[in-house]
Every structure is written in C-alpha cells, then in structure tokens.
Amino acid sequence: MRAVTLDAPRSVRQIFAATASLYRWYPVLFATLAVAVMAPYDLAVLAVTVYGPLRHSGESVGTYWLLQLLTTSLITPLISALHVHAVVAIGGGRRPRLGAVAMRGLQVLPVVAAADVMSSIGIALGYVALIVPGVLLALRWAVAAQAAALEDGSWLDALRSSRRLTATHYSHIFGLLLLTGISAAALRLGVRALPLGSGSDAGSVTVGIATDTIIASFVALTLALLYFDLRARPKAAEQAERAEREYPHLRDLDG
DSSP states (O other): OOOOOOSSOOOHHHHHHHHHHHHHHOHHHHHHHHHHHHHHHHHHHHHHHSOOTTOOOSOOHHHHHHHHHHIIIIIHHHHHHHHHHHHHHHHTTOOOOHHHHHHHHHHHHHHHHHHHHHHHHHHHHHHHTTSHHHHHHHHHTTTHHHHHHHSSSOHHHHHHHHHHHHTTOHHHHHHHHHHHHHHHHHHHHHHHTSOOTTSOSHHHHHHHHHHHHHHHHHHHHHHHHHHHHHHHHHHHHHHHHHHHHHOHHHHHHHO
C-alpha cells in the first residue's frame, strides 16, 4: 500500500513528481476514474458531431457551446471530485476502492458542478474585460472544485475557500497551470500528428478517448495535489515563524 503526504507544501516540480508517482502506483485506479467519464462523453460527441475526440471542429456554434456547457457542468466537475477523493483515501493510508470513490464523487457532484459553472462564467467574463481579470480569477478559483468536493458548504463557500487558499500564491499557481497546460497541449498535438485517419474511425476514436482520459486525469490529479499544497502552506509558514522566534540562532547560522 503506497501513501502520499498531503500536509506539506510542494514546489511546482514536486507537485508534478507527486502526480507522476501516484500514476505509477495506481495506474488502473486513475485511468478507470477518468475513462468512465470521458469515454461516454467522447462517444456522445462523436454521435452528435460525427467528429472523433482528436478532431473537434466543424460543429455549429450552438453545438460548440452546448458541449462547453456539458464539459463545465458535468465532465470536469465529476472527474475532479473522483480524483480528489481518491487522493484523500491514499493520503490517509487507505486503499482507494472504486465503488466508494465513485459514490462519494457523485454525492458532491451538484456543489462541485455549481462551483465549476459559476467560476467558469466569472473567468470568461473576466477574459472579455481585457483578459487580465480573467487570468486573475482563474488563479483565484484554481481549486474551487476541490474545495467544493471536500469542504461542507455551498458553491459560494467553495469559491471563497479557493480565494483564501490561493491568496499570495498566484505565481506558484500560475507556474503549475502553465506547465500543466503546456504538457497537455504537447500530448494532444503529438497524438494529432500521428497518421490516424479522418478522426472518426475506430482506431482514431480509441486513441482520442485514451488521450482525453490521460489529459483529464492528469489535470484533475495535479489540481487535487495543488489544493492540499495550498492548505499546507499557512501551517508550514506558522511553524517556520515559530521556529525563528524560539531559535533565533538558527537564522544567524543560515546567514
């Protein structure tokens, strides 16, 4: 049984390393949690648009926004809730059970979905308002879904919790989101460059679902670890201040 520490702050590199370690330890768990959501969604999109996961283009404006709404209100929240509850079990030294994780994820889905939808609306409006406000809101609400999944409260409480946790850590969060986004984009571009046909044949659809699954799962797991990283930072800072007050000679030695 492998466990991961959730009560210590991590650098961007350490969060990525912890994500990779969790995948290496529990590949079936995280792949199953993500593909159970992504596969039905991608197949439904294929049925509606006739385009596979690797070629989301050509649909009407109405279909595009409908898919965006579905992704924001159901797909992303559910994957986020499932992954963060799996991480809680692993961090507590328990073996994560698919059934228990799925049940807990479904129970908190309404509040997680509401938090995701409202934060997405706010971020979108912020991007319309000269882009910078959208970036700031994206950083402020980076862990709103995770807060909604684990903290007893409403979607508004989750947004407030995310704002509190992310305050003063924007550069840290931006670095992690940027690296995560680049990694996901590189994987998708690399897969799209492969000779997989028109994008709607069986092989292309299978590879597309696998790609979407890996990306969605990786992002959700990274943000779950970011949530616990941000939660650990105030306590770590308080302990460092206390140590500096009680042992001032250590500061002199460091200098």
